[in-house]
Structures are given as C-alpha cells and as structure tokens.
Amino acid sequence: MNISYNTRFRLELVTIFPGEFHATGQDRVIYTLLGSCIAVVLYDPVKKVGGMNHFMLPDTIDKERFYLSKSGKYGMYAMELLINELIKLGGVKKNFSAKVFGGGSVLGSKVGNVSKVPENNIRFALAFLEEEKIPLIASNIGGNEARKVYFFTKESRILLKRIARSEVAPIASEESAYFNKIRTEKEVKKEQLTFF
Amino acid sequence: MAKKILIVDDSSTLRASVEFTLSEHGYEVLQAGDGVEGLEVLKGFEGKESEIGMIITDINMPNMDGLTFVKEVKKTTFKFIPILVLTTESQESKKIEGKEAGASGWLVKPFKPEQLVAVVSKFVK
Numbered sequence: 001m002n003i004s005y006n007t008r009f010r011l012e013l014v015t016i017f018p019g020e021f022h023a024t025g026q027d028r029v030i031y032t033l034l035g036s037c038i039a040v041v042l043y044d045p046v047k048k049v050g051g052m053n054h055f056m057l058p059d060t061i062d063k064e065r066f067y068l069s070k071s072g073k074y075g076m077y078a079m080e081l082l083i084n085e086l087i088k089l090g091g092v093k094k095n096f097s098a099k100v101f102g103g104g105s106v107l108g109s110k111v112g113n114v115s116k117v118p119e120n121n122i123r124f125a126l127a128f129l130e131e132e133k134i135p136l137i138a139s140n141i142g143g144n145e146a147r148k149v150y151f152f153t154k155e156s157r158i159l160l161k162r163i164a165r166s167e168v169a170p171i172a173s174e175e176s177a178y179f180n181k182i183r184t185e186k187e188v189k190k191e192q193l194t195f196f
Numbered sequence: 197m198a199k200k201i202l203i204v205d206d207s208s209t210l211r212a213s214v215e216f217t218l219s220e221h222g223y224e225v226l227q228a229g230d231g232v233e234g235l236e237v238l239k240g241f242e243g244k245e246s247e248i249g250m251i252i253t254d255i256n257m258p259n260m261d262g263l264t265f266v267k268e269v270k271k272t273t274f275k276f277i278p279i280l281v282l283t284t285e286s287q288e289s290k291k292i293e294g295k296e297a298g299a300s301g302w303l304v305k306p307f308k309p310e311q312l313v314a315v316v317s318k319f320v321k
Contacts, residue, residue, distance in 0.1 A: 067210070067212055073213070076306070083207075083256075087257075093206060093258055131208055193302070193303050194303075196295040196299060196302070
C-alpha cells in the first residue's frame with residue numbers, strides 16, 4: 001500500500017496492490033489497477049465509511065457451495081478483512097452496498113492453463129455478496145481489458161478507466177507473481193492456533 | 197445424542213462452512229449471527245446446558261462483539277462450556293483480551309477444516 005497526496009484530486013490517494021485492502025472514514029481516494037483480479041468496494045452511506053480490496057482466487061470454486069473450497073475460503077478471508085475494518089470504523093453491515101470491478105482476461109498465456117481465473121474471481125465475488133445479502137449496486141467486470149479504479153470515499157463515487165490490452169504487460173506480470181505466490185502459500189501456520 | 201456446537205459469526209458463508217465441516221464429523225451445529233443472537237440461542241438450553249459441547253465465536257460482529265459475548269456467557273450457567281475464538285485478528289494484545297474474557301482457545305482465519313475438527317474434538321469429549 002502506498003499513500004501520497006494527489007494534486008489533481010486534491011486528496012490523499014491510497015494505492016492498493018494485489019492482496020491488500022484499505023478502509024476509511026476520511027475523504028480519500030482509494031486506487032487500484034486491475035487485470036484478472038477483482039476489487040470489491042463496500043460503502044456504508046449512513047456511517048460514511050468505505051473501503052476497497054484487491055484479490056484473486058488461487059483455484060477454481062464450486063458454484064453451489066463456494067465456501068467449502070480452499071479458493072472460496074481465500075476469497076472469504078479477503079472479504080472479511082475489509083468488512084471487519086469497516087465495522088471497526090463504525091460501519092454497520094446491513095447498511096453496506098457493493099460495487100465490483102475487474103476480472104478481465106488479461107493474463108493471456110502467462111500462467112498456462114488458468115484461463116478461468118477471471119471467471120472464477122467474478123463468480124466468487126457475486127456469489128459471496130448474494131450469500132451475505134450485500135446488495136450489488138454497480139459493476140464493471142469481465143472483458144479483455146484491464147481497469148484503473150478510483151474510489152472517492154466521501155461520496156462513494158467511482159472513476160473507472162479502461163486500459164487497452166497492449167498496455168497491460170506490467171499488470172499481467174504483477175498478477176502472475178501474485179497468483180503463483182498464493183497458489184504455493186502454506187495455508188495454515190502453526191502459531192495460528194493458541195490454547196489458553 | 198450428538199453434542200451441539202454453537203457458531204456465532206456475522207458471516208453466513210463462514211457459518212455454513214463451519215456447519216458443513218462439523219456436521220460431517222457428527223456434531224450438530226447451531227448458528228447465531230452476533231453475540232445477542234448467541235445469548236438467545238443459549239437461553240433456549242437453560243436447564244440442559246450439557247447438551248452444548250462448545251461455542252465458537254468471531255470477534256468483529258454487529259450488535260454485540262465476540263469478546264463481550266464471551267464475557268456475558270461467563271456470567272451465565274453456560275460458563276463451563278469451552279469457547280474458541282475464530283477470527284482474522286492475530287495480535288497478541290487481542291489474544292490476551294480473549295484469554296482474560298474467558299475464552300479457551302484462539303484460531304486465526306483462514307483455517308483448515310481438519311484443524312477446526314481437531315480443536316473441537318479436543319474440547320468436546
């Protein structure tokens with residue numbers, strides 16, 4: 001994550017990278033660059049807190065019971081981190097609405113036979129929101145493009161820029177590295193369990 | 197009769213995942229979406245406390261958070277039931293708060309189903 005002052009927007013701009021999230025009650029812009037990855041934006045219009053994550057699933061998911069697969073759990077974890085942070089900031093889950101971006105087919109041949117990555121990411125995000133009863137109010141997903149997403153937290157406004165496929169090489173290589181990292185990551189470390 | 201496990205978490209997907217995992221191993225799972233609902237479920241078992249084998253609770257939840265829920269349970273006739281905290285929180289300070297509130301264990305998400313089953317079988321005889 002990188003925080004800088006943006007002179008054009010005259011606001012603090014928080015850039016998030018694959019696997020990260022940011023939530024705030026302040027007037028900021030949260031920005032991310034998406035290829036195959038998904039970004040979910042959640043906003044509570046009553047408490048005026050909002051946030052965005054940026055994640056990818058390491059594997060395929062079962063459409064019916066996505067929460068049982070390793071991949072589904074990974075996505076649930078990404079969502080829970082964001083939801084918890086919003087609750088800590090005073091957000092109320094039943095007020096949340098969601099916007100979903102990304103899932104473009106931009107990895108190309110970079111990661112072999114994982115052409116279903118974008119499709120899985122989209123499917124998970126939509127299934128998760130439906131299951132958790134968080135209304136989806138806007139989305140820009142799929143296709144062959146990469147996307148730049150700017151989330152203005154004060155008014156929950158989105159500025160979206162599409163990037164041509166020819167310009168996505170750096171994103172694709174960053175996402176491939178992230179994809180390989182999460183696929184080979186050990187799921188559970190020993191210190192995650194403590195008995196009192 | 198199968199021991200009942202109460203899962204308290206605001207995420208319905210997480211509750212569904214825990215229910216699937218534990219019911220495959222013969223446990224009956226009761227669900228609650230926050231601490232307030234959790235206490236209500238327990239109330240229904242007053243006088244038959246021994247039917248509840250264990251409580252699993254999240255920390256960050258609406259209405260009543262997990263640590264308050266643990267403290268409230270400890271004031272009731274259900275105070276002897278082991279409580280596992282299942283959360284994304286991993287800071288030592290939070291774990292100490294959990295221990296002081298009266299929890300018996302702390303498992304950080306994301307967890308492996310086998311690990312959850314192993315912890316439950318350790319507490320529920």
